[in-house]
């Protein structure tokens with residue numbers, strides 16, 4: 001398995017700024033993610049030092065070039081899930097592979113896509129979940145459905161097989177963007193995928209059925225929401241990070257409550273601006289460097305004993 005010191009999830013201003021610090025400090029740094037929303041022809045004229053207007057695209061390109069100059073490895077790949085192994089390292093599963101990291105910086109921005117089911121909130125904690133590793137266990141042997149159109153949803157559905165063989169995927173009316181490889185694995189695992197749209201949920205003591213717009217009703221005691229790509233909230237659920245609504249709580253140094261995991265930029269939700277993302281990225285980078293150095297010392301001490 002590929003192993004790095006610091007894995008940064010997000011190629012926006014926060015992630016790139018973190019990488020400039022971590023790579024420059026000699027840390028093996030990998031940045032995953034793809035073009036952030038601001039990387040278009042949007043005119044940015046409130047960022048420090050640019051008297052002439054710069055486009056978001058150019059600013060991001062410059063940030064990428066700067067991070068690469070110091071040795072950061074930058075790849076367009078999406079993270080589907082993260083877990084911590086027994087030795088305290090983090091393992092991120094991407095669309096392509098698994099990557100081990102001593103520390104992770106979450107710089108994923110904010111993008112949670114809601115499925116648009118009218119009474120979804122009524123069933124949260126009563127069958128509706130955002131985290132397979134947290135709630136899959138409660139669904140042993142029960143019919144469950146994953147709502148989502150992409151590889152994130154496909155991966156969640158496959159993970160649910162540990163708990164129940166009765167898993168379905170509903171794209172919620174969106175065009176499917178599941179890769180050939182994931183489609184093959186779903187088919188092989190007898191997980192049906194359909195492009196219908198759930199209108200409402202039903203059940204007296206918790207979720208029992210989903211009602212589709214077509215009028216069809218399907219048994220489901222668990223409904224796992226996995227629209228679009230995994231967001232910081234999804235990582236927060238599975239890692240046990242403290243949140244404030246959809247945002248991740250951090251201290252002044254961008255530390256989360258889980259040692260080794262840091263967060264910066266829009267996903268922290270302070271002031272959703274490039275300048276703030278860049279500043280928080282620098283702080284997160286510095287804190288992650290300290291964490292990796294401390295971890296190395298601890299591992300060396302253990303080996304010496």
Ligand code: FAD
Nearest residue numbers: 010011012013014033034036079108109265266272273274
């Ligand atoms: P983002 O820039 O949102 O980057 C998030 C990154 O995370 C992306 O690379 C994405 O691919 C990645 N990611 C997300 N999920 C995953 C996953 N599961 N796996 C891998 N990668 C993932 N701010 C200003 O200060 N001035 C402006 O003029 C201004 N104009 C704006 C115009 C537009 C159109 C937009 C959309 C925003 C604008 N903003 C502006 C706000 C600014 O862009 C954000 O505050 C800033 O980009 C936040 O940076 P970030 O690094 O936290 O997140």
